[in-house]
Amino acid sequence: MAVQNKGETHWIIPDGFIPPESSGKQTSHESICVLNMQETTANVSVTAYFEDREPLKDIKVQVQAERASHIRTASLEKDGRTIPENVPYAIAVESDVPVVVQYSRLDSTQPELALMSTMAYPLNT
Structure with missing residues (x-):
């Protein structure tokens, strides 16, 4: 049974920051994990904001009902544009149904890799 109204529709x-290089067997990367506990598909829109360029807006992703999706930020693409490596950015995640969003970064630029994970900031709308 799906859990209705658990989660939020806007997350920040x-x-x-996608590390530009990797060392060892693991590739540096970042992921957005979207958990959809609803009984309907979540239609998600991702926007990447940058310090020195226009945002990369309205990247569409679907997360099936009662599923989790791990989305690598380097794979996000809109009109041939992607999030570049070695450039700071921020992300807004919007969904048409409540979801839960977590963010993770694997930095393997050094042999002693670092893994960071945190909950995104939910906006009550």
């Missing part, structure tokens, strides 16, 4: 991730 203020600190994004």
Whole structure:
């Protein structure tokens, strides 16, 4: 049974950065995990904001009902534009149904890799 009204429809991730290189067997990357506990598909829109360029707006992603989706930020693309490596950015996630959003970064630029994970900031709308 799905859990109705658990989660939020707007989430903010203020600190994004795709490391430009990797060492060892793991590839540096970042992911947005979207958990959809609803009985309907979540239609998600992702916007990336940058310090020195126009936002990359309205990237569409679907998360099936009662599923989780791990979305690598480097795979997000709109009109041939992607989030570049080695550039700070922030992300806004909007969904047509309540979801839960978590953000993770694997930095393997050094042999002693670092994994960071945090909940995105929910906006009550």
